[in-house]
Amino acid sequence: MPERNIEFGTYGARGIKGHEAVARQLDALAGFVATPITARRGLLARLHYLTRTDHARQAAREAGLTVTDRTLRAWLDGKRSPSRKNLARIQAAYRMVRRQNVARYLLARLNREGRGTRVEFHPLNQSQVGRPRQRVVSYRTLNVRHWDRIVEAWANDDEEAMDDAWVSDAVVDLGSEWGQYEYVTNIGFAA
Template identity: 75%
Template sequence: MPERNIEFGKYGARGFKGHEAVARQLDDLAGYIATPITARRGLSARLNYLTRTAHARAAAAALGFTPTKAQLRGWRDGSVTPRRVTLEKIEQAYRTVRRENVARYLLARLNREGRGTRVEIHPLNQSQVDRPRQRVVEFRTLNVRHWDRIVAAWAAGDDQELDDAWVDQVVDLGSQWGQYEYVTNVGFAA
């Protein structure tokens, strides 16, 4: 059984970890607010999301986002502009709360009552690797039936656990799974 890559890119291969591609795809499925937080509309939408319900307020407070009513009012009406550090805190709290809220829905959609979801794995880019050092790596598909660990790690923002959970699924590719640790893209839909 292959081990994990230690010196990825040494000969010019390009790509990124498969779990990072999975996280990007899950982020796309989560449907974040498209307007940037630097725009008044984007800031207002995020503040509404974080303060609309008691659950959202409690989750945001657990992340350290506890503005006063006066601050919220000033930010919403545009009389006060939050500092860059505060904007980053708001964005981080928004994304974390959104992930927690969407995780259960995504899990049900991806597991599909045990049928799972088909995943397309696009191999790493070897166009810059000398011909004798190139491996034969091809496009592969995999049906992932158990998304529980993957979605839980994504919702918690735990990269190491997400990597371990993803590798546990990729091992189903057989003895060649190590060739798909780094990829150009991982695609699936829910």
């Protein structure tokens, strides 16, 4: 695509890809368990979420948590503790299942029956870039009406699809300067 940055940060600009900022915002809206998984309370909250129903158990297995029911019961009862590798699997499965469960709700909130959601683009940080190389980039807002592909890519944790969906469904609507907003300091929206 034209205007894609190949060597971002060469002259000292700082920021993150726009789709990464959107994923962070969607994660905040998803409402994950705040207690760390290393704490007993955080582990139990995640395990209860993953084992409450047969549907949740199946989704957890598909997400990579493949331990026996006996092991799960031992973890829930506090008789045994998961290894670091299993803690990472529990965390990954929890995030994946939570994203899939919340995606439909978030999609309805963001699309708002065709009205869309107002998005704020906070430009990249150019404080470390020499004066002659700085771009004129300002704060912009845009109403994004089509969130389907963006939320689907986020729910599936597919970074490449998320980047493509974010650029083609949202950023190009900024006009001819859309390439300046590929990297940002923050993307904000309230749904």
